[in-house]
Amino acid sequence: MTNTKMRGVLSPVLTPFNPDYSVSKPRFVKHCRSLIEQDVGLAVFGTNSEANSLSINEKRQLLDLLVDEGLPTQKMMPGTGHCAITDSIELTRHAVELGCGGVLMLPPFYYKGVSDEGLYRNYATIIDTIADARLKIYLYHIPPVAQVGISLDLIERLLKSYPENIAGIKDSSGNWDNTLAMLTQFQPAGFDVFAGSESFLLQTLRHGGAGCITATGNVNPAAIAHLGATWQDDDADAQQARLNEVRGVFQKLPMIPAMKSAIAAQAQDPSWSVVRPPLVELTQEQAAQLKSGLAAIDFQIDNANALAHLDA
Amino acid sequence: MTNTKMRGVLSPVLTPFNPDYSVSKPRFVKHCRSLIEQDVGLAVFGTNSEANSLSINEKRQLLDLLVDEGLPTQKMMPGTGHCAITDSIELTRHAVELGCGGVLMLPPFYYKGVSDEGLYRNYATIIDTIADARLKIYLYHIPPVAQVGISLDLIERLLKSYPENIAGIKDSSGNWDNTLAMLTQFQPAGFDVFAGSESFLLQTLRHGGAGCITATGNVNPAAIAHLGATWQDDDADAQQARLNEVRGVFQKLPMIPAMKSAIAAQAQDPSWSVVRPPLVELTQEQAAQLKSGLAAIDFQIDNANALAHLDA
Numbered sequence: 001m002t003n004t005k006m007r008g009v010l011s012p013v014l015t016p017f018n019p020d021y022s023v024s025k026p027r028f029v030k031h032c033r034s035l036i037e038q039d040v041g042l043a044v045f046g047t048n049s050e051a052n053s054l055s056i057n058e059k060r061q062l063l064d065l066l067v068d069e070g071l072p073t074q075k076m077m078p079g080t081g082h083c084a085i086t087d088s089i090e091l092t093r094h095a096v097e098l099g100c101g102g103v104l105m106l107p108p109f110y111y112k113g114v115s116d117e118g119l120y121r122n123y124a125t126i127i128d129t130i131a132d133a134r135l136k137i138y139l140y141h142i143p144p145v146a147q148v149g150i151s152l153d154l155i156e157r158l159l160k161s162y163p164e165n166i167a168g169i170k171d172s173s174g175n176w177d178n179t180l181a182m183l184t185q186f187q188p189a190g191f192d193v194f195a196g197s198e199s200f201l202l203q204t205l206r207h208g209g210a211g212c213i214t215a216t217g218n219v220n221p222a223a224i225a226h227l228g229a230t231w232q233d234d235d236a237d238a239q240q241a242r243l244n245e246v247r248g249v250f251q252k253l254p255m256i257p258a259m260k261s262a263i264a265a266q267a268q269d270p271s272w273s274v275v276r277p278p279l280v281e282l283t284q285e286q287a288a289q290l291k292s293g294l295a296a297i298d299f300q301i302d303n304a305n306a307l308a309h310l311d312a
Numbered sequence: 313m314t315n316t317k318m319r320g321v322l323s324p325v326l327t328p329f330n331p332d333y334s335v336s337k338p339r340f341v342k343h344c345r346s347l348i349e350q351d352v353g354l355a356v357f358g359t360n361s362e363a364n365s366l367s368i369n370e371k372r373q374l375l376d377l378l379v380d381e382g383l384p385t386q387k388m389m390p391g392t393g394h395c396a397i398t399d400s401i402e403l404t405r406h407a408v409e410l411g412c413g414g415v416l417m418l419p420p421f422y423y424k425g426v427s428d429e430g431l432y433r434n435y436a437t438i439i440d441t442i443a444d445a446r447l448k449i450y451l452y453h454i455p456p457v458a459q460v461g462i463s464l465d466l467i468e469r470l471l472k473s474y475p476e477n478i479a480g481i482k483d484s485s486g487n488w489d490n491t492l493a494m495l496t497q498f499q500p501a502g503f504d505v506f507a508g509s510e511s512f513l514l515q516t517l518r519h520g521g522a523g524c525i526t527a528t529g530n531v532n533p534a535a536i537a538h539l540g541a542t543w544q545d546d547d548a549d550a551q552q553a554r555l556n557e558v559r560g561v562f563q564k565l566p567m568i569p570a571m572k573s574a575i576a577a578q579a580q581d582p583s584w585s586v587v588r589p590p591l592v593e594l595t596q597e598q599a600a601q602l603k604s605g606l607a608a609i610d611f612q613i614d615n616a617n618a619l620a621h622l623d624a
Contacts, residue, residue: 021397021437052395052422055402056367083364083395085333085589090367108590110364110421112457118590125333125589145424147459148590277397277437278420278430278460 005167005192006101006136007210009201009228010077011035011217012046014259015054015062017274023058024271029069031218036071038221038302039229043104045079047145047172048215048256053276056087060094073099077213081106081140085122092137093130102136102167104213109146116154123158127165135165142172142196149173152181159191170213172196176203183207198224199247202240205231216247219259222302249293257282258290265291266301317448317479317504318413319522321513321540322389323347323529324358326571327366327374329586335370336583341381343530348383350533350614351541355416357391359457359484360527360568365588368399372406385411389525393418393452397434404449405442414448414479416525421458428466435470439477447477454484454508461485467498482525484508488515495519510536511559514552517543528559531571534614561605569594570602577603578613 013035016027032042044066045051045059054062063078080092080103088105095103105126107119127135139158143149150169158166168191171179179200182193184207192210195201201212201224211228220243227239250258257275261282264272273281282290294300325347328339344354356378357363357371366374375390392404392415400417407415417438419431439447451470455461462481470478480503483491491512494505496519504522507513513524513536523540532555539551562570569587573594576584585593594602606612 047422053397053420055396055398058396058398084367084370085365086367086370108365110359110457111590112459114590115592118592121592122589145422147424277434278423278426280427280430280433 005210006041006075006077007192008039008041009198009211009217009221009225010041010043010194010213011221012048012051012079012213012215013042013044014218014256014263015049015051016260016272017276018271019274021274021276023054023062025062025065027272028062029065029071032066032071033069035217035221036075039225040217040221041075041077041101042066042071043077043079043213046104046213047142048218048259049079050256050276050279051079053279056082056091059091063095063098063100067098074101076100077102077104077138079104079106079140081108083108083110085125088122088126089129092126092135096130096132096135099134102138104138104140104170106140106142106146107148107150109148112147114148116151116157119148119150119154120157124161127162133164136167137165138167138192138194139169140172141169144172144174152185155182155186155191159186159189166191168192168194168210170194170196176200179204179209180207183209197247198227198243201227201243202231202236215255215259216250219250219262219301220246220299245297246299249290249297249299252293253282253286253290254279258286261287261290262294262301317522318353318387318389319504320351320353321510321523321529321533321537322353322355322506322525323533324360324363324391324525324527325354325356326530326568326575327361327363328572328584329588330583331586333586333588335366335374337374337377339584340374341377341383344378344383345381347529347533348387351537352529352533353387353389353413354378354383355389355391355525358416358525359454360530360571361391362568362588362591363391365591368394368403371403375407375410375412379410386413388412389414389416389450391416391418391452393420395420395422397437400434400438401441404438404447408442408444408447411446414450416450416452416482418452418454418458419460419462421460424459426460428463428469431460431462431466432469436473439474445476448479449477450479450504450506451481452484453481456484456486464493464497467494467503471498471501471503478503480504480506480522482506482508488512491516491521492519495521509559510539510555513539513555514543514548527567527571528562531562531574531613532558532611557609558611561602561609561611564605565594565598565602566591570598573599573602574606574613
């Protein structure tokens with residue numbers, strides 16, 4: 001691991017499945033490669049990756065595959081937080097050994113109403129067990145889904161104990177006040193705050209933040225990365241407005257099936273629409289709504305050509 | 313698997329840990345054996361087992377260990393429902409191959425607000441993949457923790473498709489109206505309804521239900537099993553009242569640490585109080601409150617002697 005910290009735009013990479021729900025490895029590699037080519041980092045195994053619908057072994061194999069395929073480990077921030085601390089340790093250690101730029105770590109999310117002390121022990125035990133200066137943890141705060149969140153007090157305590165290993169956070173609270181508090185309290189000390197979606201990208205960068213990790217990076221990578229790179233230009237607000245317009249269409253539907261459906265349609269590859277249970281693909285009506293919504297704003301997926309006509 | 317269905321009282325078996333958070337296998341086996349001796353079935357890997365704090369491999373090993381130690385597989389109902397369908401299939405298949413009497417299956421619980429269709433596909437895919445008539449699934453409805461629940465409509469649909477494999481439910485909603493609806497709609501067809509705690513044991517049995525699967529079975533096994541066996545006797549209401557009194561003391565505190573603390577104290581074995589993050593053991597004040605609360609109702613753990621003085 002170098003001293004180059006991860007910045008800019010990353011995406012929780014969609015995980016493509018075959019109709020029998022097995023992972024489509026060729027589609028996965030091709031999609032990752034296309035994101036990297038558009039300067040979007042690989043936050044594989046995020047919420048929008050259906051990561052919690054994958055077993056540890058599946059995740060290990062996919063990470064190994066990306067490395068074998070020569071994709072840059074410095075641009076990888078795999079999700080490695082699980083309910084079981086033994087799982088979190090296993091996958092995190094593997095990511096560190098592969099040289100991943102960082103890991104994005106959910107708190108254990110089964111038990112609800114747990115204390116900051118319990119969450120502190122979770123992260124501390126993982127860090128102490130792995131005991132490797134290369135480990136860079138980005139905390140993952142997503143209370144709408146995980147229900148268990150990362151408080152400002154917890155960040156402060158972890159940073160104090162493990163300044164080398166606690167590298168930043170993805171804030172998917174959807175609450176700008178919370179992001180701003182993190183930017184104010186912790187970013188100056190080098191704790192990198194990533195917005196949880198591109199909706200807050202410009203605001204986050206203007207307040208000194210590191211970038212964003214966003215689902216729609218899967219379908220609109222070039223434009224989001226462009227704003228990440230040119231946010232000080234005069235047209236930044238116009239760029240942000242266009243990003244919001246695109247996101248708005250996807251956000252009206254269940255996001256994961258909608259993004260997969262859009263890729264399937266534009267790449268003419270129906271397999272791309274498969275999601276694992278408990279998710280379900282879009283209904284025909286929803287798919288039609290998505291199609292007309294995207295047409296109405298004259299939007300096409302950047303990387304559809306790169307993904308097209310792939311045999312599993 | 314025989315035609316003998318599981319009935320009566322089971323307990324989500326507490327998982328004892330060593331101070332370094334590794335599983336204490338000798339304590340686990342000894343505790344399981346003591347429960348069986350008191351006629352309490354082994355719902356290992358339940359919520360109160362900290363099951364979601366264990367990896368799949370840890371669960372496989374523990375189940376193998378119980379079988380190797382000669383504990384009766386017909387009395388085992390391991391929790392095998394995970395967020396990832398691949399994990400659920402792996403552990404469920406293993407349980408079936410070992411001859412477990414049933415499995416208790418959480419729905420995938422990371423993604424919130426999922427549809428009944430998505431949950432149906434989860435269970436259907438697991439059943440279709442394992443394709444074994446010996447598989448007996450007890451659905452696990454625990455919305456306060458999992459947030460994702462099992463609706464009456466979902467039960468009806470699953471029962472219709474898989475009458476051989478869908479064996480019953482544990483209702484940990486804490487909502488008697490819901491339990492009663494299941495008892496009325498599905499129990500007559502042989503779908504066995506287990507109350508989620510002994511608080512509802514007598515009511516459940518009087519309405520034709522199968523029994524209960526209860527956390528406090530870990531600390532009050534004989535008395536709960538006795539009511540399960542003698543619920544038609546004249547003193548049943550008095551028995552229920554006493555069970556409620558005991559549960560009331562534990563329920564005032566975080567249940568898992570409280571039960572472990574009580575066993576640690578009575579067995580004079582401090583290691584028993586260890587919980588894995590994100591849970592934390594009782595504070596000294598809480599432990600004192602528990603001790604005085606149990607003393608005030610003159611309660612001693614049945615099986616403390618069986619568990620005492622065990623070296624890890």
